[in-house]
Amino acid sequence: xxxxxxVRAALRGEPVDRPPINFWFHFGVEDEPPxxxxxxxxxxxxxxDLDWLKIMHDxxxxxxxxxxxxxxxxxxxxxxxxxxxxxxxxxxxxxxxRIAEAVGGDxxxxxxxxxxxxxxxxxxxxxxxxxxxxxxxSVSAGLGVIAESLSDYVPATVATGVAGVFYVVxxxxxxHPAYQEHVAPLDIELLALASGNAFNVLHVHGVGADLAVxxxxxxxxxxxxxxxxxxxxxxxxxxxDCALISGLDERETLPRGTPDAIRREVHRSAxxxxxxxxxxxxxxxxRPGIPEENLWAAREAVETLDSTDFGDSGPID
Numbered sequence: 001x002x003x004x005x006x007v008r009a010a011l012r013g014e015p016v017d018r019p020p021i022n023f024w025f026h027f028g029v030e031d032e033p034p035x036x037x038x039x040x041x042x043x044x045x046x047x048x049d050l051d052w053l054k055i056m057h058d059x060x061x062x063x064x065x066x067x068x069x070x071x072x073x074x075x076x077x078x079x080x081x082x083x084x085x086x087x088x089x090x091x092x093x094x095x096x097x098r099i100a101e102a103v104g105g106d107x108x109x110x111x112x113x114x115x116x117x118x119x120x121x122x123x124x125x126x127x128x129x130x131x132x133x134x135x136x137x138s139v140s141a142g143l144g145v146i147a148e149s150l151s152d153y154v155p156a157t158v159a160t161g162v163a164g165v166f167y168v169v170x171x172x173x174x175x176h177p178a179y180q181e182h183v184a185p186l187d188i189e190l191l192a193l194a195s196g197n198a199f200n201v202l203h204v205h206g207v208g209a210d211l212a213v214x215x216x217x218x219x220x221x222x223x224x225x226x227x228x229x230x231x232x233x234x235x236x237x238x239x240x241d242c243a244l245i246s247g248l249d250e251r252e253t254l255p256r257g258t259p260d261a262i263r264r265e266v267h268r269s270a271x272x273x274x275x276x277x278x279x280x281x282x283x284x285x286x287r288p289g290i291p292e293e294n295l296w297a298a299r300e301a302v303e304t305l306d307s308t309d310f311g312d313s314g315p316i317d
Contacts, residue, residue, distance in 0.1 A: 003051045003107045011199065011220045011243045013277040018302045019270060020051035021280040023248065023295065025288065030058040034094035041095075042102050048299050052199070053109035054166050055096060056285070059088025061119050061146065068125030073135035076124065076142030082149040084156035089149075093160055100161030108163035108199050113154060115169045115190070116146040117183045118205070132178050140182050147186040154193045164199035164220065167191060171206035171224070174213050191218055201245060205284065211236050221245050225283025237273040244273055248298055250282035255290050259297035266301035275305065 001009070007020045027040045037056075045053050062082040070076050082089060092111070099109055120128045120143055132139045154165060169187060173179045194200050195218060203223040204214055211224055223245040224236070237244050247269030248254055253261055266280055280302055 004105065007052050007108055007199065007279070010277065010279050013243065015276060018305055019247075019275060019278050019280045021299060021302045022050045022052050022054060023048075023282050023286055023298070024054045024056060025286050026056055026058060028058070028288075030060075030088075030091075034091050035098060037091075038095045038098035038102070041099060045103075045107070048295060050299070051279075052107055052163075053099065053103070054201075054281075055092075055099065055109055055111050055162075057088075057092055057112040057114065059091050061123060061149070062087050064123055068123075070123040070142075073131045073138035073142070076120065076131070077138040079142050079145040081145055081152075084153045089153050089156070093156060096157060096160035096162055110164045110166045110199055110201060111157045111160075111162050113150065113157075113165045113167050113190070115167060115183070116143040116150065116186050117170055117173060117179065118168050119146050121170065129173060129176075129178070132182060136178070136182065143183060143186060147190060150190055151193060154190060158197070162197070164197035164201065165191075165194045166201045166203055166223070167194070167219070168203045168205055169214070171204040171211075171213075174204075203284075212239055216241050221279060223281065223283070225250070237277065240277075243277040243279060245279045245281045246283055247273065247278065247280040248282040250284055250286050254282065254294055254298070255287060257294065259293050262294050262297040263301040263304070266298055267305065270305055 001017045003020070006016050006018070009016045010020050025044070027037065029037055029040065041053055041055055044050070064070065084090065084093060096111055103109065114122070117128060120139075124131065128139060157165065167187070167190070174184070191200065198220070200219045201221045201223050202214055202217050202219040204211055211222060214222060219242055221243040222240055225246065247266060248262075249265060253265050257265070269280065270278060280298070
């Protein structure tokens with residue numbers, strides 16, 4: 001199967017020759033030219049012969065360039081919309097255009113889009129939840145401005161050739177009533193803007209977050225850390241109305257395990273979650289320093305799934 005055909009079939013829950021696989025890193029080069037950022041993504045994609053690309057979005061929102069730059073709810077309320085051709089949005093669109101030119105129709109790629117809540121957390125140094133209780137009007141106004149900016153940016157990504165968005169929400173925050181009242185409607189509106197895409201992903205950030213809250217979102221796949229040492233993968237897969245992107249433990253097995261342990265982890269994930277509707281990937285971005293042989297073990301493991309019985313192969317190292 002081609003890369004696009006494999007991913008498309010996995011998203012539809014149709015038979016595949018093997019599950020698609022991908023992994024991604026924060027490269028930490030947001031101060032470098034967009035051409036270099038694009039080339040690093042392409043080098044990783046080509047070097048490990050991955051099936052699709054998840055493009056990191058590490059540029060700051062607007063002119064605010066560091067965590068915690070917004071110091072009060074009043075400052076948050078005074079944010080002004082950022083146009084797609086301004087600041088980090090413009091640079092990210094350049095990255096996407098370069099990747100589209102390089103991969104053509106050979107592979108799908110998705111652009112990371114942080115939700116208004118996630119961007120608000122970055123800008124305020126993690127104060128959004130407290131501020132929302134203290135001054136809901138100001139916080140809602142600020143998040144609304146961020147959402148307005150994203151409502152222009154998300155359609156702009158389509159023109160670059162992306163297959164979809166990788167939409168990031170805070171899994172724990174989304175379980176609380178304040179989030180559902182003030183933020184969830186913004187998420188729904190932004191995902192609706194991307195509804196014409198072929199490959200939209202909802203990334204539920206946070207190990208152990210209740211995925212049932214997001215089970216029926218209008219996306220093609222949910223990305224999450226589901227705990228490879230438990231039976232949670234199967235439970236999660238049964239709850240979703242879409243495909244599951246998971247199966248690699250980015251916190252323990254990939255950085256600290258042996259190649260054999262990683263191969264068993266991939267096989268076990270396929271056994272528990274099922275080979276249809278599954279895309280193998282970590283639950284979040286990988287940290288620098290992961291042994292290259294461990295990444296290769298994950299990549300090679302999907303090729304051997306046809307020769308396994310998909311049974312439990314013992315404890316993960």
